[in-house]
Amino acid sequence: MNRDQLKVAGLWFLFLFPLVVLVIYSFAGRWTFPSLIPDTMNFRTLTYFKANGYKILTHLGSSFLYSIVAVVLSVCYSLVPAQFLSRADFKGKKLVESLLLAPAVLPVMTFSVGIHIIFIRLGLADTHFGVALILSVYSYPYMLRALISGYKTIHPDTLVCARNLGAGFWQILWGIEIPMLLPALTAGASIVFLVAFSDYFLVFLIGGGSVPSYSGYLFPFLNSSDWSLASGLTLLFILLPVFLFVVLDLTVNRLYRKWI
Structure with missing residues (x-):
C-alpha cells in the first residue's frame, strides 16, 4: 500500500470510526467500564423507531x-x-x-x-x-x-x-x-x-x-443518560444529510456533463 492509499485509508478510518461507535452504542444494553464491547445487546432503539416513526419523520x-x-x-x-x-x-x-x-x-x-x-x-x-x-x-x-x-x-x-x-x-x-x-x-x-x-x-x-425540528427533538436525548436512543437518533441525523449529498453529487455530475 503506497502513501496515497494510506492517506485515503486514514481518512476513511477517521470518518467511519465515530459512526461505528454510534452503531455499537445504538444496540448496546449494559456496557460497564472498562469493557471494550457491550456486556449485553438489545434492539430497544429499533423498537423506539418503530413506535415513534411518525413523530420522528x-x-x-x-x-x-x-x-x-x-x-x-x-x-x-x-x-x-x-x-x-x-x-x-x-x-x-x-x-x-x-x-x-x-x-x-x-x-x-x-x-x-x-x-x-x-x-x-x-x-x-x-x-x-x-x-x-x-x-x-x-x-x-x-x-x-x-x-x-x-x-x-x-x-x-x-x-x-x-x-x-x-x-x-x-x-x-x-x-x-x-x-x-x-x-x-x-x-x-x-x-x-x-x-x-x-x-x-x-x-x-x-x-x-x-x-x-429534528435538532430540537434530538437535544433532550443528548442531555439524558439514555445513550442508546441518543446514538440511534444521532445516526439518523447524520445519515440523512449524507444520503442527500450523495444524491446531489450524482445529480450535479450528470447535469454538469449534459450542460458543459
Whole structure:
C-alpha cells in the first residue's frame, strides 16, 4: 500500500470510526467500564423507531423543508451581490464584503434577539417561513463566498457575447451562469443546508416551539443518560444529510456533463 492509499485509508478510518461507535452504542444494553464491547445487546432503539416513526419523520420532514427553503433564499440573496463583488473594483470593497459576511461571524445571541422582535411584529414568528428566513439570513454568507469564487471563473466576455447575440437576462442566467456556477452552488448549498438543518437555537427562538425540528427533538436525548436512543437518533441525523449529498453529487455530475 503506497502513501496515497494510506492517506485515503486514514481518512476513511477517521470518518467511519465515530459512526461505528454510534452503531455499537445504538444496540448496546449494559456496557460497564472498562469493557471494550457491550456486556449485553438489545434492539430497544429499533423498537423506539418503530413506535415513534411518525413523530420522528415529522420532525425530519420539517427540518428538511425549512433547510431547503433557506438554501433557495440564500441563492436569491447572493447571486447579484456575488456577481458585482467578483468583478467590481472600488474603494471600500473589503468593507462592503465584511458587512455582507457579518451574519456568519456575529454571535447567534446578538444576531437573533433584535430580529426576533421584528419577526414578531411582522407575524413571521412561529412559522416555517419565518424559521427558513432567519436561517437563510444567518447562513447566506457561505453561499455568497462560494458564488463570488464561482463568478470569478466566468470570463466577462462570455456574457458580453451572449448579450450581443440577443440573449436576455433569464437566458444568460439559466443558459450560461447557472451551469457554470453549478460547482459553486453545490458547495454553498451544502454548507447552508448543514447549518440550517443542524441549528437549534434560532429554530427554537423564531419557531417558538411551534415549528418541529429534528435538532430540537434530538437535544433532550443528548442531555439524558439514555445513550442508546441518543446514538440511534444521532445516526439518523447524520445519515440523512449524507444520503442527500450523495444524491446531489450524482445529480450535479450528470447535469454538469449534459450542460458543459
